[in-house]
Amino acid sequence: MLLLTPEDIQAILLSLKVALTATILSLPLGFATAWLMVFRSFRGKMLLEVLVNLPLTLPPVVIGYFLLLMLGRNGWAGKFLDAWGIQIVFTWKAAVIASAAVGFPLLVRSIRLGMESIDRQLIQASRSLGARWFDTLLTVVLPLSIRGILAGSSLMFARSLGEFGATIIVAGNIPGLTQTIPLAIYDYASSPSSTMMALSLCIVAVAISVLVLFLHEMLGRNLEKKESL
Amino acid sequence: MRLQIDVVKTQGNFTLQAAASVEGRRTGIFGQSGCGKSTLVHLISGLLQPDRGEIVLDDLTLFSSVKKISLPPEQRRIAIVFQQAMLFPHLGVKANLLYGYKRCNTANRRIDPQAIIDVLQLEPLMKRGVNRLSGGERQRVALGRAVLSNPRLLLMDEPLSALDDALRFQIIPYLKSVSAEFGIPYLFISHSVLEMQLMTDRILVMKEGKITEETTPDQLARNRMAGSQTGYINLLTLKNPVMESGLYRYPWGTGELLISNGQPGESSLFELTSRDIILFKQHPEAISARNLLECTVRELFRSDGRVGVVLAVHNETLVAEIVRSAAEELDITEGSTLFAAIKASSFRRLN
Amino acid sequence: MSQSIRRSTILLLLILLAAAPAMAGEIRLSVAASLKEVINELTAKYEKAHPGTVFVNNYGASGALAGQIEHGAPADLFISANIKWMDHLKEKKLVQEKSIGNFARNTLVFTGSTGIKVTGMNDLARLDKIGIGSPKSVPAGEYAQTAIKNAGLEQQLQGKLVIAKDVRECLMYAELGEVDGSFVYRTDALQGKKTKLLFTVPQKLYPEVVYPVALTVKGATNRDAEGFFNYLKGREAKSVLKKYGFIL
Numbered sequence: 001m002l003l004l005t006p007e008d009i010q011a012i013l014l015s016l017k018v019a020l021t022a023t024i025l026s027l028p029l030g031f032a033t034a035w036l037m038v039f040r041s042f043r044g045k046m047l048l049e050v051l052v053n054l055p056l057t058l059p060p061v062v063i064g065y066f067l068l069l070m071l072g073r074n075g076w077a078g079k080f081l082d083a084w085g086i087q088i089v090f091t092w093k094a095a096v097i098a099s100a101a102v103g104f105p106l107l108v109r110s111i112r113l114g115m116e117s118i119d120r121q122l123i124q125a126s127r128s129l130g131a132r133w134f135d136t137l138l139t140v141v142l143p144l145s146i147r148g149i150l151a152g153s154s155l156m157f158a159r160s161l162g163e164f165g166a167t168i169i170v171a172g173n174i175p176g177l178t179q180t181i182p183l184a185i186y187d188y189a190s191s192p193s194s195t196m197m198a199l200s201l202c203i204v205a206v207a208i209s210v211l212v213l214f215l216h217e218m219l220g221r222n223l224e225k226k227e228s229l
Numbered sequence: 230m231r232l233q234i235d236v237v238k239t240q241g242n243f244t245l246q247a248a249a250s251v252e253g254r255r256t257g258i259f260g261q262s263g264c265g266k267s268t269l270v271h272l273i274s275g276l277l278q279p280d281r282g283e284i285v286l287d288d289l290t291l292f293s294s295v296k297k298i299s300l301p302p303e304q305r306r307i308a309i310v311f312q313q314a315m316l317f318p319h320l321g322v323k324a325n326l327l328y329g330y331k332r333c334n335t336a337n338r339r340i341d342p343q344a345i346i347d348v349l350q351l352e353p354l355m356k357r358g359v360n361r362l363s364g365g366e367r368q369r370v371a372l373g374r375a376v377l378s379n380p381r382l383l384l385m386d387e388p389l390s391a392l393d394d395a396l397r398f399q400i401i402p403y404l405k406s407v408s409a410e411f412g413i414p415y416l417f418i419s420h421s422v423l424e425m426q427l428m429t430d431r432i433l434v435m436k437e438g439k440i441t442e443e444t445t446p447d448q449l450a451r452n453r454m455a456g457s458q459t460g461y462i463n464l465l466t467l468k469n470p471v472m473e474s475g476l477y478r479y480p481w482g483t484g485e486l487l488i489s490n491g492q493p494g495e496s497s498l499f500e501l502t503s504r505d506i507i508l509f510k511q512h513p514e515a516i517s518a519r520n521l522l523e524c525t526v527r528e529l530f531r532s533d534g535r536v537g538v539v540l541a542v543h544n545e546t547l548v549a550e551i552v553r554s555a556a557e558e559l560d561i562t563e564g565s566t567l568f569a570a571i572k573a574s575s576f577r578r579l580n
Numbered sequence: 581m582s583q584s585i586r587r588s589t590i591l592l593l594l595i596l597l598a599a600a601p602a603m604a605g606e607i608r609l610s611v612a613a614s615l616k617e618v619i620n621e622l623t624a625k626y627e628k629a630h631p632g633t634v635f636v637n638n639y640g641a642s643g644a645l646a647g648q649i650e651h652g653a654p655a656d657l658f659i660s661a662n663i664k665w666m667d668h669l670k671e672k673k674l675v676q677e678k679s680i681g682n683f684a685r686n687t688l689v690f691t692g693s694t695g696i697k698v699t700g701m702n703d704l705a706r707l708d709k710i711g712i713g714s715p716k717s718v719p720a721g722e723y724a725q726t727a728i729k730n731a732g733l734e735q736q737l738q739g740k741l742v743i744a745k746d747v748r749e750c751l752m753y754a755e756l757g758e759v760d761g762s763f764v765y766r767t768d769a770l771q772g773k774k775t776k777l778l779f780t781v782p783q784k785l786y787p788e789v790v791y792p793v794a795l796t797v798k799g800a801t802n803r804d805a806e807g808f809f810n811y812l813k814g815r816e817a818k819s820v821l822k823k824y825g826f827i828l
Contacts, residue, residue, distance in 0.1 A: 073757055090709060090742060090758055124276050125315045127302040129329030129378045135303075139328075143319040172758070173714070173743035187743060191716035192647035192668065 003200045010176050011184040012204055018092060018180055019160035022099035023153050026107055030152065034111035035141065039123075056105045060165030063101050067094070067170040094171035095178045099160035106159055107152040114148015115141065147220060154216035158209050181205050230254060230382060230414035236272055236282030236292070245269065245438040254414040257429030259422075259449060265438040266418045270386045273416070274309055275302035286381060306337070308375035312387040314367035316359040322370055323355050329378025337379050340411050345373045348410060349403055365396040369403060376407055383408065383415035389424060398498065398579040401427050422450050423462050423500070454503060454550055455533035461503035461548045465576070468496040476519065476573050482543035487519040489573040498579040503550035505575035508538065509568040510559050520571040526563055529556070536561075540569060605632045607805050608654050610645040612661035612791065613746040614686065614720065614765045618824050619659075622817055626808055633804055641746040643717030649674055649796065656799030657809060659683055659791055661747075662719035666792040675794040683793040683812060685827040688723050688781040691769040692754050692761020698778045701727070701785070705736040711753040711762030712741050719789070720747040724763035727785035751775070765789070767825040 004012075033052060037045070055063055071078045071088045081088060088094050118141065126136040164182040171178040173187065181201060188198035235248040245265045260266050271277035273284060273291075281294040286307070291300050308329060316325050330342060346352055349369045354362065362370065368388060375383060385404070389397045405428065408415055417428045425432055426446040434442045434449070444452075454461040470477035470491050477491030491497060507518070524542035531537075536556040538549045549569060551561075561567065611619050616639045623635040638645065638653075642660040646668050649655050658675060660666045669675045692698065696706055704710060713721025721743070728734055742759050744750040750762040754775045761778060769777040793812060799805040811817060818828055 119315070121311055121313070121315045122317060124271075124274075124302075125309065125311065126317075126328070127276065128274050128305075128307060128309045129374070130303045130306070130332030131328075132301070132303050135332070140317060172753075174709075174739065174741060175743065176739040179743070187714050187716055190641060190644045190647065190714060190745065192643065192650050194716055 003197055004204070005197070007175050007179075008184060008197070008201055008204075011179050011181050011201070012208075014092065014095075014176075014178070015161055015180040015182075015205075016208075018095045018099055019157045022096045022103060022160045023107075023157045025096065026100045026104055026156065027149070027153065030104060030107040030111055031142075031145070031149065034108050034115055034145075034148075035137065037108070038112055038115040039141075052108050053105050055102055060098075060102055060163065061169055064098055064166030064169030067097060067101065067166060071097070071170065089170055090172045090174065090178065092171070092178050095163075095167050095180060098166035098170050099163045102163050102166055103156035103159045107156045110152030110155055111145055111148040114145045114151070118144045150219050151216065154212050154219075158212050161205065161208060161212075231287055232256075232273070232382070232416075233283070233285040234269075234273065236279035236284060238268060238272060238277065238279045240268070243268075243438060245272075247272075247435070247438070247440045249433055249440045249443065251416075251431070251433065253431055254408065254412075255428060255430045256414075256416050257425045257432040257446070258416060258418045258435060259420065259425055259432050260435035261420055264435045266420075266435055267386060268438075269435070270309065270384050270416075270418060273382075274307045274384055275300060275305045289381075303332070306333075306379065306381045308378045308380035308383055310368070310371050310375050310383065310385045310388045312391050314364075314371040316362075316367055316370055316374070318360060320359070322351070322357050322359060322362075325359060325370055326351070326373050326377055329374060329380075333377075333379045340377060340379055342377055344411075345377055345407070348407055349373050364392050365399055368392065368396075368400055372400075372403060372407060376411060376413060380413065383413050385415055385417045387419055388417075389421075390419070394579075397424075402580070404428065422446075422453050422457065426450055426462065426464060451530055451532060451537055451548070453532075454537055454548075455535040459502050459504075460550045461537060463501040463503065463547050465499045465501065465545075466496055467491075467499060469494065482545035484522070484543035486571075486576070487573045488576045488578075490576065490578050492578065499576045500579055501547070501571065501576050503537065503548050505571060506540075506547060506549035507570045508549055508551060508555075508559065508561070509570065512568050513570070516570055517572070518570040519573040520569075522569045522571070524567055524569050526561060526565045526567060528563060529561065538567075540567070542569065605804055606634045606636060607656050607802065607808055608636045608638070608799075609657045609659070610638045610640075610649060610653070610655040611657075611659045612642045612645070612719070613639045613748045614661060614768055615639075615659060615684070615791065616748065617771070618684075618820055618826065621820050622812070623808075625816065625820075626811055630804075630807070633808075639746075639748075641713060641718040643714075643719070644745070647717075654798065655796050656802050656805035657793065658796055659793045660719070661686075661789065661791055662722065663790060663792055664722075665719070666794060669794075669796075673797070675796050676800040677794075679795040679800065679809065680792055681794070681813070683791040684821050685791070686765040686767055686789040687783070687827070688720065688727065688763060688786060688789065689766045689769050689777055690761050690779050690781060691751070691764055691772055691775045691777045692759070693757050693775045694760035696760065698761065700779055701731045701733060701781070704728075704733060704740075707740065707760040709742050709759040710737065710740050711744055711750040711759040713747050713750055713763070714743045714745065718744070718746055720750070720763060720765060723786045723789060724781070726787070727763075727781050730785040770825045 037049060068089060069075050073082055122140055123136055126140045162182055167180060168183055173179050173183045185198050185201050188194040232251045238245045245268050247269055258266055272279050278299060279292060284292040290298050291305055292298060349372060351369060351373055354366055389400060419425060429446055432444050432446060432449055433440050434444060450461050467479040467481060470479045470493065476487045476489060479486050479488055479491060522542045524540040526538055527541045528539040529536055534553055535550050536553055538551060538561060540547045540549060619637060623637060627633050627635060642662060642665040646665040649658060649669060650672060666680060670677055712724050715721045715725040728737060742753060744753060747764050747768055751764050751768050751772055753759045754762040755772060795805060795809050821828060
């Protein structure tokens with residue numbers, strides 16, 4: 001039997017909201033970054049590659065700490081935001097930023113793979129038929145990258161659902177506001193008498209991940225069918 | 230159409246240094262793989278920038294390192310037909326065809342889409358997705374797409390190399406008729422002498438990144454005769470045969486030819502290799518070959534260890550190929566009269 | 581070649597053995613976070629008076645510490661910030677029942693660095709963020725939650741409570757200004773530099789804060805641990821507690 005308190009339901013809904021927002025917000029930048037890395041050569045490209053992949057190798061708490069330094073009340077970005085009355089840290093926005101930072105390399109990686117499989121001659125054909133570079137980007141590159149975009153999005157969404165280290169540092173553990181599923185489970189886990197409650201929440205987390213993966217597979221198959229018509 | 234090129238481009242170990250001035254509607258670029266043909270195509274179309282030099286098409290400067298001009302590909306109106314068709318897989322046939330058309334200035338749109346669809350017989354394909362088309366169908370759509378962008382110049386980069394023989398000679402008439410009917414000049418790039426003979430009037434020969442000579446298809450075929458697997462290919466367009474005991478009797482010039490593999494009525498294209506023509510000094514009395522033609526030697530040319538004999542017969546011309554010793558033995562000279570024997574089965578029908 | 585391999589293996593074994601835990605004279609303590617300064621001072625004094633003793637001090641939320649002991653973490657002494665977690669271990673027979681005694685008492689207060697005027701529980705609704713230990717494992721958090729409930733403020737404070745893993749993290753949030761104020765013990769508030777003690781939580785809103793102390797079953801067999809346990813009942817320990825603001 002699943003025992004879920006109202007706070008657990010809050011945590012689940014918040015997790016979904018944060019993961020979805022983080023993924024949607026990251027898509028334009030992720031797409032642009034992948035495009036730059038695959039189709040453009042410029043000085044400092046290697047630096048960009050390293051920066052984009054950095055969150056993959058850094059411990060999430062380190063990422064969270066850097067975000068806190070930047071966006072906190074005394075951080076260089078935080079000071080500006082504070083002057084405008086915008087607070088990021090310890091709000092659900094911070095949770096979104098933490099998830100976005102951690103998931104971004106996964107998104108870019110998948111989109112890159114999709115883009116790399118596009119035959120360059122298709123792009124040459126498009127240009128020679130009169131399309132400017134952004135026309136080609138929208139009418140050829142984007143449609144042919146859809147699989148990569150979907151794969152990256154679902155991967156990033158799933159990763160965001162499990163984001164803990166960066167989130168707890170920069171967004172804190174605030175039930176109803178920033179307490180996502182992993183934070184709620186952590187809370188339960190620190191208390192020896194609440195293991196059953198933690199288990200219920202864990203099962204829900206697994207169920208959501210499985211659902212996302214299924215959806216991802218089905219979408220991939222649907223696209224394959226369309227392409228072969 | 231007048232294209233002037235004088236460019237240098239270095240990529241890794243390979244340097245391309247091409248200079249030529251090309252006039253005319255049907256020009257070919259001939260060379261083996263690795264000679265730089267594709268690089269030249271990319272430079273002309275604007276997909277690659279030369280290190281330095283100049284490219285001028287008619288009165289428009291496409292590239293000039295001195296004047297610091299470099300038109301991007303989408304402004305050059307030079308369409309490319311690729312070896313692999315390169316149709317957009319996410320768009321249907323119709324959307325593919327109209328891709329360039331939509332992006333063409335209304336002022337420049339001289340070609341009617343329906344006309345192209347008719348000429349290339351694309352009507353039955355219109356509602357289909359591009360992924361289930363056959364190779365020949367794909368190339369026809371690719372050709373239609375390129376032409377519908379109303380280009381100043383059509384670059385055909387080995388468009389037939391990926392097709393099998395039967396398909397190749399099916400597509401060639403389309404290529405020729407589209408260009409002729411709509412007045413679009415083209416540069417036809419290939420490593421096949423036969424394709425050059427069928428598609429071009431003038432040829433630029435490329436070797437190791439340089440344009441080494443400017444020649445005609447006939448001259449190219451002659452030069453390559455000895456080294457080729459198939460000698461010099463004689464091309465004959467014949468029609469309206471009469472059937473006679475299993476063979477087709479085709480009118481040819483002032484005479485006729487007997488051919489095994491003909492077809493009734495419509496115009497057929499035949500190839501006859503120079504090596505299948507046997508020459509006799511005197512009329513052989515009884516011979517199995519069904520074609521025995523009396524001819525005059527118009528010209529002789531050398532090609533490595535072989536001799537090409539240009540024969541005038543029935544107001545037409547045929548090129549035969551013999552070894553040097555045979556030419557000496559039979560004492561063949563210009564003006565000599567010879568008998569040419571050709572088997573009915575030696576003629577290969579191409580379409 | 582094989583000579584040097586043999587030598588390296590012996591060296592490796594020695595290093596591994598040298599790193600083996602539980603050396604003689606070692607006492608391991610699991611202590612509620614709010615007692616950190618007190619116990620640090622007491623163990624330092626004891627080490628000086630009894631050379632050869634080495635202390636390993638583990639501070640954290642009492643619930644978390646109890647969980648660790650339950651899962652086999654080595655500890656000789658356990659000091660909890662509420663009776664609940666001591667009882668929890670008593671039921672699991674992980675502490676020596678007869679050794680359970682009371683070490684100290686404390687009061688719950690609200691401290692912060694906010695400019696907003698806060699003089700009592702009802703003013704809390706005006707604040708944006710409030711630090712509180714996790715009620716599931718931090719006694720101070722549990723006390724605070726009880727107080728909030730009894731004051732009828734649960735609804736109003738929804739979404740304002742920033743959960744910390746122990747009472748010291750609560751204080752840190754308040755010190756850094758990440759929250760407007762936090763529920764901590766009076767003894768913690770006294771440690772604060774940038775924060776001011778804003779008000780004392782009325783005792784009627786929450787149960788009394790007591791710190792039970794006990795020897796674990798393992799610790800009961802440790803002579804040195806027993807010695808320290810008795811020291812904690814003595815006069816010196818009481819004076820250190822007083823110094824830091826604890827009630828006896």
